[in-house]
Amino acid sequence: MELSELIRQLSAYKKEYDAVVKLLQEILRLDTDREKNLAQIKSKIDKLSKAVEKLDSNFLHKDSYLTWTREYREILVATEESYKRRFGSELSAALTAKGYSLSGQYPLLRAGLFTLQLDFGKDTAVLWYGPRQEKLDTCHLAVAQVVECLEKCRETLGSKLEPSDFMALLHNAYLRLEGGRKKEDVAITSVLPEIAFLLQNPSFQQNPRRENFVNYTRADFSFDLYRFRFKNSGERPLFEKKLHLRSTTLSSTASRKTFLWIPSDDEGNGSTYSQMRFEEE
Helix, strand or coil: CCHHHHHHHHHHHHHHHHHHHHHHHHHHHHHHHCCCCHHHHHHHHHHHHHHHHCCCCCCCCHHHHHHHHHHHHHHHHHHHHHHHHHHHHHHHHHHHHCCCCEEEECCEEEECCEEEEEECCCCEEEEEECCCCEEEEEEECCHHHHHHHHHHHHHHCCCCCCHHHHHHHHHHHHHHHHCCCCCCCEEHHHHHHHHHHHCCCHHHHHCCCHHHCCCCCHHHHHHHHHHHHHCCCCCCCCCCEEEEEEECCCCCCCCHHHCEEEECCCCCCEEEEEEEEEEEC
């Protein structure tokens, strides 16, 4: 064997060895707070396994490394299970203090009108409106941040209009689509852009730039309809015309363009609706 070839081979071994040592050092550092750094550690372990696989079978006690990674993975599994139990308990207590009741099983938990989709592998929580109807936000998987995210989304839902003002706005939007025909059903999703347009402030009307636009989403519309159509159903009508919503049965091929989910109570029960109309009382 030529000396240059020997040097090349040994240099390749050194590069692979250095990669393994670097990963081990990073894992050692992260392991000082194993629960907090669990997602990062698991990622490093995956990279370590691939790096060790590149080593020659007779080089650097490869079997010892493989045995260690296998045993360490088992430790991580036990750590994650313990963390999940504690996380669920702490999250339930924190949400109860805010007036929410937590239910469900990992990875999906229900809290009032919201669904929490937890990913312990990626260390993230996705917040949904309703039973995963509208994605609202994503945050780090920490109890305080999850509660803060939920509270923020809850506070910003809807138009914040008074009942009579919203119903008048909704009726106006309906008339723009209905074209003056009485008792005409219109697609409920077609009303949303009309409402969004009517909600814009004068600055947007004068200069329709992005920074002047007031967001009004499907979740906002659903929440407003819930507040003014269902939560006030036991009271006298909020408007001189009665609002009718037509429910729909979802199929596996149903498009979001054809329906809107609206809750019927604060616990997150609800139905999907495809059409709406106003009628004289």
